[in-house]
Amino acid sequence: MTEEFHRIRRLPPYVFAEVNQAKARARAAAEDIVDLGMGNPDSPTPPHIVAKLIEAVQNPDTHGYSASKGIPGLRRALAGYYGRRFGVQLDPETEVVATLGSKEGLANLAAAITSPGDTILVPNPSYPIHQFGFIIAGASVRSVPHAPDEEMLRALERAVRHSVPKPTALIVNYPSNPTGLMADLDFYREIVAFARRHEIYVLSDLAYAELYYGDKVPPSILQVPGAKEVAVEFTSMSKTYNMAGWRMGFAAGNPKLIAALTRVKSYLDYGAFTPIQVASVAALNGPQDCIEAMRKLYRERRDVLVKGLKQSGWDVPVPEAGMFVWAPIPPRFRDLGSVEFSKLLLARAKVAVAPGIGFGEHGDGHVRIAMVENTQRIRQALRGIRSFLATDNGGPIGGGPASEPAPHASAELVKE
Structure with a gap:
């Protein structure tokens, strides 16, 4: 063995x-x-969020098993955020599920929708879970250019023509980790049209939606008419509210994908600790300064x-x-x-x-x-x-060879 x-x-x-x-x-x-x-x-983490956590944790009724898909108030709060921020209307019952951070959500959705041998399109470079979530689930990954431009769109069309089997899903992540590149709505319109034309699902990672520095504001792919026919989007509390260790995220969009993720999660977890979910409601509904x-x-x-x-x-x-x-x-x-x-x-x-x-x-x-x-x-x-x-001229460290073949990435690259 x-x-x-x-x-x-x-x-x-x-x-x-x-x-x-x-x-x-x-x-x-x-x-x-x-x-x-x-x-x-x-x-x-902002004090009003911490205060709500402390308040909730002192209630003994919150210490039992929670809801795997997220408590109703949290799913409504996420739908409210999408309405205010993007003008996107979501049904909290069928188009929203809470996740243990966006990383867990991406990995579990990959497990839910992937069959061995499936082909998945992933930008390269990109955040490791984007490819390794699907690799763990048995898929093959085909790399495409990472910048949201015409070159990427042309590469996607080539990938559909030359991949066997035809790709089943595409990952997009803007603002991007690691590159910081942003996409605009025109690009997302092209992506949605491509996905609908070829019957490919789109998984959008929007974890950095609120970290932008100019007048250009990151959009959601769900703002595109018809996007919910093919797309699901992952968001996270980690960076927006400095809640990285709290492990609170969401998936929103296509009801079929949300149902698949919800079903898989129901076998794997009982949801985040209820006080964390209650405090997350306070974050989404409370002051945003x-x-x-x-x-x-x-x-x-x-x-x-x-x-x-x-x-x-x-x-x-x-x-x-x-x-x-x-x-x-x-x-x-x-x-x-x-x-x-x-x-x-x-x-x-x-x-x-x-x-x-x-x-x-x-x-x-x-x-x-x-x-x-x-x-x-x-x-x-x-x-x-x-x-x-x-x-320094780039000489070796400690007398060893200056350059050795570098290892590849790992599914456990970072926990952010």
């Missing part, structure tokens, strides 16, 4: 293992590492980080949305690949980042830098990066 289990064999090695081990060794040696690797919000404060905070961090990197000679794009800078590896280090460059940055600059290959093979020329430290710590990171870039 030495063979690995079939589904485990389909999961490549954990791409962050080497970087995480190096980070742990550095911290054990009392080195001060600025960790910009994981997208884990560092700000507290905390969201603008959160946007302002990340905008300030983004501006400090991007300006500092550019002043250090590291030319990076300015993200329009999200909580990450998707940074091309500086040219003289590019041959190292993203894992070795991340290790070098950790060793020489004392800054931890996420290797781009963790988000797909086409991410290997980048690293993802999370804006999850205050501006003082970001400036500390920038001083280390500036010194590193001014003096």
Whole structure:
């Protein structure tokens, strides 16, 4: 009994293992590492949400099993949010289900709708669960370009023509993790038309809907007429309300997909702890000034980080949305690949980042830098990066080989 289990064999090695081990060794040696690797919000959950949690948890009636699909008030609150924010009307009974974070929802929907050998279209690079949720369920993944433009639309048409069997689902994620790219309604109209024409489901990940920094506001694919015939959308409380550890998310849209997810979940969980659901109602229905404060905070961090990197000679794009800078590896280090460059940055600059290959093979020329430290710590990171870039030529760490083949991504890449 030495063979690995079939589904485990389909999961490549954990791409962050080497970087995480190096980070742990550095911290054990009392080195001060600025960790910009994981997208884990560092700000507290707004006080009125915490207060509602405390109030609810003191009621002994809330400590039993909850509702797997979400308590009715929570599903109504999510429908109310979609109505206010997007002008989309949802039936809380048939078009909304609460999930244990968007990651769980995506993985369980993949299990619900996937047969072994199905083909799924996934942008590359993208958040790992977008492909590995389906790989675990037995599907084959076909990569398509990640930018929401004509090239992606042409690639989708080619994928339908040349995939056997025909693709059954497409993943979209805008604002994107890791790239920060945004889509507009015109693009979503094209996606919905494509999906309806070819009878393909669309799974939209909208976890970063409220993290945007200009006048361009991220839309929902459900705003497109006819979208609910083919699309379901995942949202999350994690980034919007700094509730990452609370594990509260939603799926909304196509009733058939919502019913499939609800049925699978009914066998797997009893829903989030009821006080968490009650507090989530308070978040969605309560004062929303905390969201603008959160946007302002990340905008300030983004501006400090991007300006500092550019002043250090590291030319990076300015993200329009999200909580990450998707940074091309500086040219003289590019041959190292993203894992070795991340290790070098950790060793020489004392800054931890996420290797781009963790988000797909086409991410290997980048690293993802999370804006999850205050501006003082970001400036500390920038001083280390500036010194590193001014003096380092990309030589090997500790006398070992400068570059080794990088591992692929893992389904457990990050828990954000």
